Amino acid sequence: MHDILKVCLGVFYLSAVWSQDLQQVKRIVGESITFEIPNLQPDTEINWRYRPMLAPSSTNLTVTIINRKIKTVYDERFKTRLQLVNNTDSLRINNLQAADSGFYQVEEFSLKKFLKKFQLTVYNPVPEPHVKKMNGSVELGNRTCTLLCSVGDPSGVTVSWMRNGKSLGTTQLNLTQGYDVTYTCVASNPASNQTTTVTPSDYCLDQGHGAVTQWNHYIVIIALCLSWLSL
């Protein structure tokens, strides 16, 4: 019984330490990230290790910093994109790529002392959503105007309609009335979002109806002509 308790406490302690030490950050492709390292002695040697999101648990030495200068960058991909900020030990990566996503761990070299760990996720920018009118349906005599909110490349992007700042949780808006209220179509991922705001009346007001009415006129005229001809 005691052993189980000890194991449980151990697991609890480890997960608490883990979540405390891991800082999660999100960025968009092309942006930069600065990993803040609180004041170290100026002459400290620190090492950064990097591990891609889905790689096995081994980490590779990426960059060595001594006396607030970048000494060696081991990983080709980062060679031109690393800098130290304002004469501190805070490391900045410029022009982020999706492939930079992963875990970044920093340690003090001489003491083998673990300092901090970051989980960086780099997202593609969200495309602007567009709005399209779908073929309407008629339910119990009510004409329904259906507006679809979508993005060209939906991978990793959540799309939904919003009204008054509240998500409606749907990409398809079925309206029979209230065409003058504005709706916002939102495309988002965890790092950013884009919106398009529309007034349904711009899409829904009676184009179809007008055409039908006109068509009806033609039918009436043709019918009249036919009846005159047959006289």
Ligand SMILES: *[C@@H]1O[C@H](CO)[C@@H](O)[C@H](O)[C@H]1NC(C)=O
């Ligand atoms: C570590 O470096 C080796 C050799 O350069 C490479 O094959 C491996 O993919 C790297 N591992 C990670 C996790 O980056």
Ligand SMILES: *[C@@H]1O[C@H](CO)[C@@H](O)[C@H](O)[C@H]1NC(C)=O
């Ligand atoms: C760097 O220093 C400048 C001027 O002192 C300051 O405005 C800026 O916020 C600093 N940048 C960072 C990332 O600390």
Ligand SMILES: *[C@@H]1O[C@H](CO)[C@@H](O)[C@H](O)[C@H]1NC(C)=O
């Ligand atoms: C609307 O209906 C027409 C004819 O029934 C069809 O050809 C067209 O593909 C439909 N459009 C949409 C967006 O469903």
Ligand SMILES: *[C@@H]1O[C@H](CO)[C@@H](O)[C@H](O)[C@H]1NC(C)=O
């Ligand atoms: C049809 O529209 C009326 C008023 O616009 C509404 O009260 C009724 O619920 C609608 N019926 C359906 C089936 O949507």
Ligand SMILES: *[C@@H]1O[C@H](CO)[C@@H](O)[C@H](O)[C@H]1NC(C)=O
């Ligand atoms: C809108 O109407 C379509 C077809 O009539 C239906 O499949 C869809 O579930 C409706 N969406 C909502 C949010 O009511």
Ligand SMILES: *[C@@H]1O[C@H](CO)[C@@H](O)[C@H](O)[C@H]1NC(C)=O
């Ligand atoms: C869109 O992003 C802005 C700025 O990041 C944020 O304040 C806002 O809440 C986001 N809106 C939605 C609908 O996610």
